[in-house]
Amino acid sequence: MHDIRAIRDNPAAFDRDLERRGLAPLSAELIALDDARKAAISAAQANQERRNALAKEIGGAKKAKDEARAAELMAEVARLKDEAPGLDAAQAEAGKVLDERLAAIPNRPKPEVPEGADEHGNVEYRSFAASRPRLTTGRQHFELGEATGLMDFEAAAKLSGSRFVVLKGQLARLERALGQFMLDLHTQEHGYTEVVPPVLVRDDAMFGTAQLPKFRDDQFAAGDGFWLIPTAEVPLTNLVRESILAEDALPLRFTALTPCFRAEAGAAGRDTRGMLRQHQFNKVELVSITAPEKSEEEHERMLACAEAVLKKLDLTYRVMTLCTGDMGFASQKTYDIEVWVPGQETYREISSCSVCGDFQARRMNARYRPKEGKGVSYVHTLNGSGVAVGRALIAVMENYQNPDGSVTIPSVLQPYMGGLNRIEGPAS
The missing domain is CATH 1.10.287.40 (Serine-tRNA synthetase, tRNA binding domain)
Known part of the structure; x- marks a missing residue:
């Protein structure tokens, strides 16, 4: 607002x-x-x-x-x-x-945001190369998963239709391991407070983070005035709605691992194969509530926290500064982290980290009382993926695949997998 x-x-x-x-x-x-x-x-x-x-x-x-x-x-x-x-x-x-x-008017971009009409105007900010030799080509995740029988799109379609998946056995455990690893990293090393929020929210919460009214068609309505959350950004950011916080309490940093639900109304025909664009997926979300003068610094910190996930997984990625034409509605500035996926021979988004200024805070009436001076001011809000669990699963499967169709488990995940170091291929 x-x-x-x-x-x-x-x-x-x-x-x-x-x-x-x-x-x-x-x-x-x-x-x-x-x-x-x-x-x-x-x-x-x-x-x-x-x-x-x-x-x-x-x-x-x-x-x-x-x-x-x-x-x-x-x-x-x-x-x-x-x-x-x-x-x-x-x-x-x-x-x-x-x-x-x-x-109905999107947020104003920061002066340093590059100008452009679409994703072709985005600018690389920095990159990271994995220590392992990078695969330049390979099988896609759904080819690997379906060959083992552990990734079942046909069964999901019978249950729910297109853009759903059923994971089984070791792949199901690998996805769970990824989420738990991310939560542990952000809470134990990055200072975020873990939250288990509702995944059903009311209109006011969706309006507060700007999913409503403009993006109504992209959401799943659950009836009786409830919406399924498209991301944990919605409940986490709204934790401070209609509040006046003490400046000493800032910054607040929240993280949550939740299922997310998106209608993907504008994505017809895009990424119809595999897990890249699903109606339901799991994601670890990062949300920060700060004083205005700290939000730029917090944005860089949040980006580094999300990058740490991929560095520990030893995945090649790049960070892109989104241009004015590719930025989200509520964002003043956004960094996208794009991970290399050899099956598609390209980079794909795995995290978006955005600073929103007081845009969401005005919609939520979320304020703080400065230590110096009188009155109250609006807080600044930030959100980011830390990271999308399903897309991390895709990246691990494709980058750690072996010629026999097996997948090596990254060392950082092996404790979460009971010491398992490999998901066997179909020939085993």
């Missing part, structure tokens, strides 16, 4: 930021809506002030025993009272129209 006062103070800067996002100027429209809201407020206030003044005049007229004047004034009060509900409704409607318009 945008601050209309900031737009009023510098409309040209706001329009320039929207232009970088590929949008037309909107400041004049928004200021006109705000003018209408202010006029509606003034009309309602004027009505109340006039009634207050008339009440005093009626008292004076009655004291002077001027019954005719008192009756005249009372008639005017009655008329004003009749008008008041309409004025109050007009005030509420004007505020609603402005808020809905503001809520």
